Amino acid sequence: MLELNWLGCLAAYHPRRQAVWFRGAWLTYAELYQRAQRAAGTLRDLGVGKGDRVGLLAWNHPAYLDLLFAGPLLGHILTPFNHRLSLPELQALYAYTEPRALFYGEGFQEIAQALDPRALPLEVLLEGAEMEEAARVGLEDPALLLFTGGTTGLPKGALIPYRQLLVNAVQTAFSWGLSREDRYILATPMFHAALNALATPLLYLGGSVVIQERFRPEEYLDLALTHRPTLLFLVPTMFQMLLETPGFAEADLSCVRFAISGGAPCPAPVREAFRRKGVRFKQGYGLTECGVNCFTLELEEAEAYPESVGRPMPHLKARLVREDGQEAKAGETGELWLSGSVVMKGYFRRPEENAKVFVHDGERLWLRSGDLAFQDEGGRFYIVGRRKEMFISGGENVYPVEVERVLYDHPAVREAAVVGVPDPKWGEVGAAFVVLKEPLEAEALRAFLRQRLAGYKVPKHIVFLPELPKSGPGKVQKEALKRMWEAEHGQA
Known part of the structure; x- marks a missing residue:
């Protein structure tokens, strides 16, 4: 059987090597593993066993890693909740997954204890005695239960087995050319896929991770100048916010080997802005x-x-x-x-x-x-x-991403999203929801699009908004835009 408790091995290989930075201090690999052992001991004392879900409601915090790496010792399933959801939404997910225990971070006590009166603060997680023995955990046993980014109805919980975590870490490290000298700032939400996107592959290699509790572009830039990350990993909205941050133009990012945009296609103007600073980009x-x-x-x-x-x-x-x-x-x-x-x-x-x-x-x-x-x-x-986002206008398929890419090429456009809406003549037409950097008339934007797109792809409707609705991971919620349109214009 493959060794799933690989953090314990790394703690023995290089115990004093820097692993995770949080709130001004570094945790070594030995300290990170010790935290996992204590978390496992705490959970065991609470009666948590193999297959039990353990909930977490918190901003980005090392506790996500504590509970993840405690998994091979106890066999529980880390179930992180999206802290941006409303109480009724969280209650539905809690009833769906039935966690055996729930831990909460600063600022979440009231909502956590409304979900479960037995909910405990994160500090309690490290009060247990260190657990040495390992559970009988196999490659097909679930390590994580991650909620899909649903925009309507109850999100589904995807069971992520140890097999997936291990193979993803190995092939990401190999295919992306990562090394133990690499470092990145973890700023995307840890309740989503940030744990296994880049954090676990880097830690698997012996690299280092800087945790930012919440993405604030000014703070992120300061962290980049202080910790000199070799990799950047953000969603397009975050990259956009970063390049608009005072001091970005002068910031020295020569330490960065490359940047990766995830979650959605990154607009060409954003990529170009980083390239001008010498930052190479991957999608x-x-x-x-x-x-x-x-x-x-x-x-x-x-x-x-x-x-x-x-x-x-x-x-x-x-x-x-x-x-x-x-x-x-x-x-x-x-x-x-x-x-x-x-x-x-x-x-x-x-x-x-x-x-x-x-x-x-x-x-x-x-x-x-x-x-x-x-x-x-x-x-x-x-x-x-997305398959469900494609719409048919006058018998022709329209892919919103193609239209959005052209919208982003206009210098006055900060953000854009296109959805299909009902039309009595064409069946469906495009409605573009746009956030501007500077004043622009709808017809001027439409004329710009006509130069680059077939007529049926040009949105019939353009709506200017101060901001676009987004999910926790930073994706634009197109279903929310559709509901906004329907509330204003009806469904037909």
């Missing part, structure tokens, strides 16, 4: 249910094909399937299906949802991603949007 792609890092591309090729997410990771197969069920040819758009050892175990207590996303093809199990993509002649993949 990442992943989903909670698979990996989380699914594709890779060498830097030179990433710069030559900036819209591409690259080719599948070594332990992952990808195919594109058309609406008629046939394999898409080069240049044709199809739904992205993924298969391999980084696919989730399934959705927690959701057999009907598992039946929708899993497809058996002989001996291989495929995960339907719900994303639409195409492949060029060189085998590179390009994401064009």
Whole structure:
């Protein structure tokens, strides 16, 4: 059996090496493992056993790592909750997952104890005696229960097995060219995929992670100047906010080997702004249910094909399937299906949802991603949007991501999102929701789009907003925009 308690091994290999920085102090690998042992001891004393869910409601904090690395010692399943959700939303998720214990960070006591009167502050987590023995945990046992970024209805809990964590760490380190000398600032929410996106791959190698409790661009820039990260990993909105931060233009980022944008396609003007500072850029792609890092591309090729997410990771197969069920040819758009050892175990207590996303093809199990993509002649993949976001206008398919990319090319546009809305003549047309940097008339923006897009792709409606609604991980909530439109104009 593969060793799943690899942090214990690293603590023995290089106990004094810096692992995690938080609130002005470094934790060594030995200290990080000791925290995990204490967390396991605390949970054991609370009656937590193998397979029990352990909830966490907190800003970014080492406690996420404490509970994750305590897993191989006790066998529980870390279940982090999105602290941006309302109490009724959290209550529904809590009833769905039934955690055996719940821990909360600063500022979350009231809502945590409304979820569970037995909820405990994070400080209690490290009061237990260090646990030495390891649980009988295997590769297929769940380590994490991560909620998908649902915008309607109850989010689904994806069961992430140790197999997925381990393979993702190894192939991310290998395919992205990471080393033990690398360092990054963990600023994306740890209740989502940030734990296994870059934190665990770097720690697996013996690298170092700087934890920022909440993303504040000014503070992030200060942390970058102080800790000299070699990698940047943010979602496009965060990159946009960072480049608009006072001091960004003068900041020395020569320490950065490359930046990775995840969560959504990064606008070309944002990438170019970082390139002018010498920061090389890659476009990442992943989903909670698979990996989380699914594709890779060498830097030179990433710069030559900036819209591409690259080719599948070594332990992952990808195919594109058309609406008629046939394999898409080069240049044709199809739904992205993924298969391999980084696919989730399934959705927690959701057999009907598992039946929708899993497809058996002989001996291989495929995960339907719900994303639409195409492949060029060189085998590179390009994401064009969510299957459910595509709309048909006058018989023609419109992919919102394609329109959004052109919107972002206008110098007055800060943020943009396009959705399909009902139209009596064309069936559906585009509605563009736009946040501006400077004043701009809707018709001027539409004229700009007509120069770059076919007429049916140009949004019939343009709505200017002060900001776009976003989920915890920073993704634009297009369902919220649709509801906004329907409230104003009706559904037909």
